[in-house]
Structure formats: structure tokens, C-alpha cells
Amino acid sequence: MDAEPLDARAGRARVRRRRLRTVRAYAFGAAGLLLAGCASMPDRGDIRPVQASQGVDSQVRVFGVPPADKASPAEIVDGFLEAMTSDDPQLETARKYLTEAAAKSWKPGSAVTVLSSGLNRVPNRGEKDPEGPRWKVTGKKLATVDEHSAYQPQTGAREYEEFLQLVQNEDKQWRISTPPSGLVLSESDFQRIYMPVNKYYFAGGTLVADPVYVRQRTDPDSRMDPTTQTVQSLLAGPSRWLAPVVESSFPTGTELSPGTKSLSYDGQNTLRVPLNEKAENVAQPQCKKMATQLLYTVKDLTGSRLDQVELVRAGGKSTSLCSVSEVSAAAIAGRPKIPEFQYFVDSEKRLVRMKLDTSSEDQQARPEPVPGPLATPPGFKVRSAAVSHDERRAAVVSEDEHALYVVPLVGGGTMPQPMPVGKGGKAPVLTAPSWDASGDLWVADRDPQSPGLWRVPGGAGTPEKVQVAGLDGRRIASLKASADGVRIALLVDQPDGSKVLYVGRIERPDGKGDSSAVSVRELRPAAPQMVDVTAMSWAPRGRLLVVGRENGGVQQARYMLADGSMVAASLPGATGLSEVAVAATEDEAKPKPVVAYSEDGIVWLPPGAQWRTVAAGAGGRAPVYPG
Known part of the structure; x- marks a missing residue:
């Protein structure tokens, strides 16, 4: 049975009830605002959509309305679904809709199911249950957030279905005996209640962002503030998807000192983090890596300046384990080099570079040919290119897309021989290449007879074909390796002509086996909201800038987290963009502009x-930053 809309009277009642249970999160001295009230709810009918607090902004606190005396089963179901969206401590109001046993066993913090719209609920009209009425709750599943706080977009079947069993207690009041295992929220409620944060782990000597979601305010279960929730999640370890390729410097079992509910800064902009006894016997180099993970994890969570993180002993002891400043943490973190130039292929098919000076009045760039062998051979034409992170080498694909060259950008000399990439057909059909921070070069062959992903170890070794689990023979239209070297974004051709964006995990051998064992595992959709993606680039803090369109929408450019969830930031005027480049620099004080290719040529934001426009009459295509 399809869902039908609420009648106008019931809709107005629902709106009134929301107004009575919402409080803006503004403080007035020591006093708070308290609102209470009640409103009638429908007690019969068929399917009812329950779209809790749609459109409520993140400054609104929501408090549940407890069940009324002799409330009908329909009122109990609706009231419980609404109360799950509340900010009540321990979700006390939601538990009042449950039986005593269910209220004690319910663990809403175990997982979150995110639905693309509100919940529909309908009484089960099958065989009558002797215990009481059962209500079926349905919706379209968008994603789940697991016990590690990791967001996982839904793939495959998206139907959500749950049965809520109602029974009467000894007071003849209807209560729910089988609640969902965790929270079930509409997308609007999820965005109001939760916020994305990055926690950081090491892959070799490089910090890697692991995106998770935490409560925007105090968590109802743990009573921890957002900073403490994030630190707790960091100590618990990386998300399951990222865990095979990263490691934490914290010893197993490290937790916050018992009873820690909040973390704050002192007058010297230092965050002190008390840890339990598991962290007491680590060596200083390891301790400083622990503090570095914490500093990068926490520094984006507050508008306050964070200059230093200090780890202190458990039990209220004042003894410091170690500390790390922002400057020293940067050296430990292995952050990517800030790009000196931006590169593109000009109208004469040459690889050129430029500095984008945002301080100049005319803000016009002056492209120049790159130095080295690419500047000397007359007639050599470039289709696409990638520049290594140290900006000392370029990988270029010939105009016919059949040959890949790795060329030094220093000194002179002649063009080297092409790399032996591709096996099938008369010649490979190569995508634009991409470098990772370890110096490996990646490129895809789009030859229909033998498509595949290739890696050139160190940019100079013998090319190796890389196994991509889940690609199922589909061709890669374009790719971009992340600067941290553990993720790769793949734009994949679909049978209907559209392109879908995936992020895969790069798994490297542990040094004991064959170096050709590098593979890409667990592809997951990186822009599930978009039906067609035309361009993408890695951006700072593990994000992706994605150009595409949603179903029935116009082209847009939006920042996405690597887990496939959407970040609010978007770029203006994205119509007509077909290639984009974003500098993967952590210098947020001096961000590099976005550079793109459009019908007007090379443009920058x-x-x-x-x-x-970059330069009047310059033309060109294929803009890239190092990487």
C-alpha cells in the first residue's frame, strides 16, 4: 500500500506539537528555556508519514513529548518515532514509550539508520497477534552510521522495514516491546543532530583522515560534548573500511580517564587530554604521534585557536605524558607539500604552469611552458598530465592517448621512452594519470578489449596491472589517487552512458610478499546522491570536489566526504564545468583556488x-595541481 499524505488538520497538529517541543539553543545566564505542551494525535487511519522536525536548523534543540494517559497504539508509535529525534538525556522521553524491559535493553547509540525521507507507519493487517497490535514502519534507506560512527551509504535494495510490537502493561497503557535496534532518523533530522568530523590515523608516515559523525551537542547516552565524543571515537580505532590500511599510535585499550565528559582549552590554547593507564608506558616518539593524531582530530572542531595538545596521566594526576605543538605536529604528520604551481595543457597542446596570484589587482595568471624535456622537442603534443607532489616529474599522455611518458621537470635532455602500459587491442586508450604521495603513478586503460587499472611503482618501475574488486569489467573513465596514498577515486562508465564515482581502498603488501600484490578493495559510492558525475578532484581534509547532477537537477559542484556523505559547501556557477582541480593543501589560511576547464577554457575560483578566466586567449584544458 502506498503512503498517503496526512489531512490538513492532522498536519497542523503535528506542526503545533513540534513548536511546543523545540527550544533554540541560546543561553540566558544560568537559566534555560523550557517549553512543554501537548497536542492531539491521530488514533486511526492507514499509512501515516512521520517526518520529524523537517527543516529544523542545527541551533534548535528538540525535546520529546511523553505519552499521554490512555494513548492509542497509533499515538504511541508516532510519539516514539518523534521522541527518537530529541536531545533528552539518555533519550528518556523515547524510553517512556517502551515497556520496562525494552527501555532497559534498548541501545540507541549502537547504530543510526538514515532515511531519505520520513518514516511511514501502518498497522499490520495480517494475522492478529495475541499480544497486541503490530505496526509496520517503512521508508527509503539512505545510509547507516555504525558503532564506530562511520557513515555507510546504502547500496542495493533501499527499502527499510521494521515491526513495532505493542503490548499493554499492568496499568493498561500501550507500550512498545520491540523497538528498533538503534536510532531511525530522517535525513533532515540526521543533519540537524549529527555533524561530520575527521579523526586521523597513520599510514606509514602520513596522517589519513577517517570521516565519522558525532552529535552536534551533548550525546544523550554518554553525556559527552562533541569534542570528547570525537576523541573517544579516535581512541576506539579507525572505521572498519579504513582499518586494513592505517594504524593508530595509541596502545590497545587506551581510553579517556574514567568520568571524562568534556575537554576544554586553557589560557595558553592548550588542550589537555587525560588518558587511562594503558598510555602510561609509551616511548616519547610514540607519545608525540599520539598527540599529533589528537591535535589534527580536534583542531577543526572549535573556533578557538589550538596551539598545543598535552596528554596527561589518568586519575587526576598532573604529570604530563607528552605534548606536541601545532608546528611540531606538522613535521610528524607528513602533510603534503603546498603546491607552488598549477598546471594545464594549453591551446598548443603543451604542458604549462602558472602561479595564481590572488593578491594582484588584475588577478591574471601568466602561463609558462614547464622546464625540462617537454619544453624542447618540437611537435610533441600532450593530451593530459599529472605532476608529482615534489613537482620534479610530470607524467604525460600523448595526444592520441596511446602512450604514457614520465618526464623530469628539471634539467634538459630528450624525451624518454614511453611506459609499457596496456595489453589489449592495437594500442591503449589512457586516462589522465595521477601520482600518490609515495611516488607511485596510476593510470587506467580504457581499451574495450583489455580495460584495467595500472600502477607504475615509484613512477619508474615496471607497470603492473592492479586488481580492482567489484569493478566487474566496467571501464574507468578517469581516476585520482589521494595524497595520503590509501584511497583512489574512480569515475566508472555505466551501461546507460552515465558515470558513477567510487572510492576504493589501496591495499599494499606488507613487505613480505610480491610487490605486485597491490590491489584496490571495497569500492563504495562516493556521490550516491548524483545520477551522473562528470568530474572530480581530491580536496583538503580527505574530501572530494564532485561535479555532477542529481536526478532531475542541474549540474552542480559540491564537496563530498570520502564516505559518500555530502558536505554543505558547494561552488557557485558550476554549469558547464567538465574538469576540476583542487589543491590538496592543508594551508587553510591561504587556500589555493579551484581551477577548472569549461566552455570558456581554463577558469579559476x-x-x-x-x-x-585564467588568461585572455590562453585556451587550454586538463587543469591539475600536483598529485
Whole structure:
């Protein structure tokens, strides 16, 4: 049976009830605002959509309304679904809709199911249950957030279905005996209640962002503030998807000192983090890596300046384990080098570079040919290119897309021989290449007879074909390796002509086996909201800038987290963009502009400004930053 809308009277009642249970999160001295009230709820009918607090902004606190005396089964179900969206401590109001046993065993913090719209609930009209009425709750599943706080977009079947069994207690009040295993929220409620944060782990000597979601305010279960929730999640270890390729410097079993509910800064902009006894006997180098993970995890969570993180002993002891400043943490973290130049292929098919000076009045760039062998051979034409992170080498694909060259950008000399990439057909059909921070070069062959992903170890070794689990013979249209070297974004051709964006995990051998064992595992959708993606680039803090369109929508450019969840930030005027480049620099004080290819040629977007043409008459395509 399809869902039908609530009648106008019931809709107005629901709106009134929401107004009575919402409080803006503004403090007035020591006093708070308290609102209470009640409203009638429908006690019969068929399917009812329950779209809790749609459109409520993140400054609104929601408090549940307890069940009324002699409330009908329909009122109990509706009231419980609404109360799951509340900010009550321990979700006390939601538990009042449950039986005593269910209230004690319910663990809403174990997982979150995110639905693309509100819940529909309908009484089960099958065989009558001797215990009481059963209500079926349904919806379209968008994603889940697991016990590690990791967001997982839904793939495959998206139907959500749950049965809520109602029974009468000794007071003849209807209560739910079988609640969902965790929270069930609409997308709007999820965005109001939760916020994305990055926690950081090491892959070799490089910090890797692991995106998770925490409560925007105090967690109802743990009573921890957002910073403490995030630190707790960091100590618990990486998400399951990222765990095979990263490691934590914290010893197993490390937790916050018992009773820690909040973390704050002192007058010297230092965050002190008390840890239990598991962290007491680590060596200083390891301790400083622990503090570095914490500093990068926490520094984006507050508007306050964070200069230092200090780890202190458990039990209220004042003895410091170690500390790390922002400057020293940067050296430990292995952050990517800030790019000196931006590169593109000009109208004469040459690889050129430029500095984008946002301080100049005319803000016009002056492209120049790159130095080295690419500047010397007359007639050599470039289709696409990638520049290594140290900007000392370029990988270029010939104009016919059949040959890949790795060329030094220093000194002179002649063009080297092409790399032996591709096996099938008359010649490979190569995508634009991409470098990772370890110096490996990645490129895909789109030859229909033998498509595949290739890696050139160190940019100089023998090319190796890489196994991509889940690709199922589909061709890669374009790719981009992340600067941290553990993820790769793949734009994949679909049978209907559209392109879908995936992120895969790069698994490398442990040094004991064959180096050709490098593979890409667990592809997951990186832009599930978009039906067609045309361009993408890695951006700072483990994000992706994605150009595409949603179903029935126009082209747009949005920042996405690597887990496939959408970040609010979007770029203006994205119509017509077919290639984009974003500098993967952590220098947020001086962000690099977005550079793109459009019908107007190479354009760039300075921070806080509008799109501008790079240079009048310069033409060109294939813009890239190092990487």
C-alpha cells in the first residue's frame, strides 16, 4: 500500500506539537528555556508519514513529548518515532514509550539508520497477534552510521522495514516491546543532530583522515560534548573500511580517564587530554604521534585557536605524558607539500604552469611552458598530465592517448621512452594519470578489449596491472589517487552512458610478499546522491570536489566526504564545468583556488570571489595541481 499524505488538520497538529517541543539553543545566564505542551494525535487511519522536525536548523534543540494517559497504539508509535529525534538525556522521553524491559535493553547509540525521507507507519493487517497490535514502519534507506560512527551509504535494495510490537502493561497503557535496534532518523533530522568530523590515523608516515559523525551537542547516552565524543571515537580505532590500511599510535585499550565528559582549552590554547593507564608506558616518539593524531582530530572542531595538545596521566594526576605543538605536529604528520604551481595543457597542446596570484589587482595568471624535456622537442603534443607532489616529474599522455611518458621537470635532455602500459587491442586508450604521495603513478586503460587499472611503482618501475574488486569489467573513465596514498577515486562508465564515482581502498603488501600484490578493495559510492558525475578532484581534509547532477537537477559542484556523505559547501556557477582541480593543501589560511576547464577554457575560483578566466586567449584544458 502506498503512503498517503496526512489531512490538513492532522498536519497542523503535528506542526503545533513540534513548536511546543523545540527550544533554540541560546543561553540566558544560568537559566534555560523550557517549553512543554501537548497536542492531539491521530488514533486511526492507514499509512501515516512521520517526518520529524523537517527543516529544523542545527541551533534548535528538540525535546520529546511523553505519552499521554490512555494513548492509542497509533499515538504511541508516532510519539516514539518523534521522541527518537530529541536531545533528552539518555533519550528518556523515547524510553517512556517502551515497556520496562525494552527501555532497559534498548541501545540507541549502537547504530543510526538514515532515511531519505520520513518514516511511514501502518498497522499490520495480517494475522492478529495475541499480544497486541503490530505496526509496520517503512521508508527509503539512505545510509547507516555504525558503532564506530562511520557513515555507510546504502547500496542495493533501499527499502527499510521494521515491526513495532505493542503490548499493554499492568496499568493498561500501550507500550512498545520491540523497538528498533538503534536510532531511525530522517535525513533532515540526521543533519540537524549529527555533524561530520575527521579523526586521523597513520599510514606509514602520513596522517589519513577517517570521516565519522558525532552529535552536534551533548550525546544523550554518554553525556559527552562533541569534542570528547570525537576523541573517544579516535581512541576506539579507525572505521572498519579504513582499518586494513592505517594504524593508530595509541596502545590497545587506551581510553579517556574514567568520568571524562568534556575537554576544554586553557589560557595558553592548550588542550589537555587525560588518558587511562594503558598510555602510561609509551616511548616519547610514540607519545608525540599520539598527540599529533589528537591535535589534527580536534583542531577543526572549535573556533578557538589550538596551539598545543598535552596528554596527561589518568586519575587526576598532573604529570604530563607528552605534548606536541601545532608546528611540531606538522613535521610528524607528513602533510603534503603546498603546491607552488598549477598546471594545464594549453591551446598548443603543451604542458604549462602558472602561479595564481590572488593578491594582484588584475588577478591574471601568466602561463609558462614547464622546464625540462617537454619544453624542447618540437611537435610533441600532450593530451593530459599529472605532476608529482615534489613537482620534479610530470607524467604525460600523448595526444592520441596511446602512450604514457614520465618526464623530469628539471634539467634538459630528450624525451624518454614511453611506459609499457596496456595489453589489449592495437594500442591503449589512457586516462589522465595521477601520482600518490609515495611516488607511485596510476593510470587506467580504457581499451574495450583489455580495460584495467595500472600502477607504475615509484613512477619508474615496471607497470603492473592492479586488481580492482567489484569493478566487474566496467571501464574507468578517469581516476585520482589521494595524497595520503590509501584511497583512489574512480569515475566508472555505466551501461546507460552515465558515470558513477567510487572510492576504493589501496591495499599494499606488507613487505613480505610480491610487490605486485597491490590491489584496490571495497569500492563504495562516493556521490550516491548524483545520477551522473562528470568530474572530480581530491580536496583538503580527505574530501572530494564532485561535479555532477542529481536526478532531475542541474549540474552542480559540491564537496563530498570520502564516505559518500555530502558536505554543505558547494561552488557557485558550476554549469558547464567538465574538469576540476583542487589543491590538496592543508594551508587553510591561504587556500589555493579551484581551477577548472569549461566552455570558456581554463577558469579559476579565488576564495570568496567569482569564476575568472585564467588568461585572455590562453585556451587550454586538463587543469591539475600536483598529485
